[in-house]
Amino acid sequence: MNAEKRRQIFERLAAAIPEPTTELTHATPFELLIAVVLSAQATDKGVNKATARLFPVANTPDAILALGEEGLKEYIKTINLYPSKARNIIGLCRLLLEKHGGLVPRTRTELEALPGVGRKTANVILNTAFEQHTIAVDTHIFRVANRTRLAPGKTVLEVEKKLERTVPKKYFKDAHHLLILHGRYTCIARKPKCPVCPIADLCEYKDKTPAESFADAKQTPEST
Template sequence: MNANKRRRIFERLAAAIPEPTTELRYGTPFELLIAVVLSAQATDKSVNKATAKLFPVANTPEAILALREEGLREYIKTIGLFNSKAKNIIRLCELLIERHRGEVPRDRDALEALPGVGRKTANVILNTAFGQPAIAVDTHIFRVANRTGLAPGKTVLAVEKALEKHTPREFRQDAHHLLILHGRYTCIARKPKCSQCPIADLCEYPDKTAAPG
């Protein structure tokens, strides 16, 4: 895929998705960090439902530590893997206080040193909370990048590096959310909605679905 086609793809996606942002609800970088940790193998909807009850009670490292692990579990028990997530979040809060005065760090290495925070989560925080043009590759973005030919790669890291290399500079900040929302609602896994897709004529997927009916 050439640079001109990539630019046209991002232009179309930006026109179709005028407000590309996370669907997780948060008010501070710390709330976003907790929400993203909770979202692993869970839907944003389920996370938002849990944090709507958790954050009014505890939305700082100190407040969550005061709940203790068993108290935190009560708020997040409707989310998958809640036991391990509760343990990670408690330790994460301890480290934020010990190492960062309770503040979410703006550094990738410092973020990835926190329990429950991998490269993808760190990229989400850097991009969404701190406005850095990081691209977090989840299953949706991995699928869209490979299926369309936009940034093919055999691994998540390979796709991330390809997107960093080939995404036009003016779209770097929003690329993560443009691609994830496109993958979540249009370029879905089992039967992509090719007849409704704003980039169908630019996409290099050989098995496009036909219009219904």
């Protein structure tokens, strides 16, 4: 895929998604960090339901430590893997207080040193909370990058590095959320919505969903 086609893809995605941002509810970098840790193998909707109960009670490292691991579990027990997530959150809160004055660090190395925080989570925090030009490749971005041939790669890191090299500078800050939201709502896994996709003519996916098949799919419960 050439540079001009990539530019057009991001231009159209930006027009279709005028306010690209995370769907995780948060008011501070710390709340975002907790929400992203909770979001692993869980839906944003499920995380938002849990944090809607948690954050009014505890939305600082001190307050969450005061809950304790068992107390925290009561607020997040509806989320997948909640026991290990509670343990990691207690650990990261302790480290934030011990090493960072209770503040969320602004470097990848410091973020990845926190329990439960890997490269993808660190990239989300750096991009969304601190507006750094990072791209966190989740399942949606990995699928979109490979399916469209925007940045094909066999691994998450390979896709991330290709996107870093090829995303037009004008769109780099928002590229992360543009691709996630496009993958979540249009370029979906089972039957991509090619007939209504704003970049269908630019996409190099060979097995696009035909219009008649898409129309039939919209009538079935499986498509919702």
